[in-house]
Amino acid sequence: MARAATTTDAFNAVAEPRRRQILDVLAGGERPVNDLVTLLGLAQSQVSKHLKVLREVGLVDVRDEGRQRMYRLNGHALKPIHDWVKQYERSWNDRFDALDVVLEELTGKEQGDGGSDE
Template identity: 40%
Template sequence: MNTIFSALGEPNRLHIVELLRDGPLSVGDIAEKLHMSQPLASKHLRILSEAGLVDVQPIANRRLYKLRPQSLQAIDHWLGAFRRLWESRFDRLDAYLEDMQAKESPEGGKF
């Protein structure tokens, strides 16, 4: 997981992942859209590939890069634990606030 976050921690690589969200692109397309040289785009794509975030598909003399859903699912799974923790805390906060409102209400009920 550290490799994935390290790869995504660089802004250009994060932008590449965001571009690939809409579908596969060639190195040249990525370089053009992000206003960077093709060698620099290739370097970033290599790092994303090594981190397991993108796959490359050779077609004739071009290479198309696309996102690997498995790596994004791994991130979502990892974040899920934090999501559940915060949802639990918000549920407790809601219950506390409802209890406080009930105690402050003249009728002893909700507003």
């Protein structure tokens, strides 16, 4: 089966590290493209290309404010990714709980040694 085009699938869109960086910045609030260019240290053409993909999949919304275009995160569009990751949450929690037990046992053994060589 062919892979979905990046521009039609949120999973593929966020697979690109630079796009995730843009989303991370926009999670802090709305920003103009020039702010993104400065914060990410990328050329404006690169940022614009990534923003276009993010807009096309609905992860980013844009509005005009005077001469600037303001970009903001559309958290609702991240829900399919959240729902998919949530499937693994129970497994992660079970593993962390098991790790806690092991760490408590190790800590108990270290404290029980007493450090004495008698």
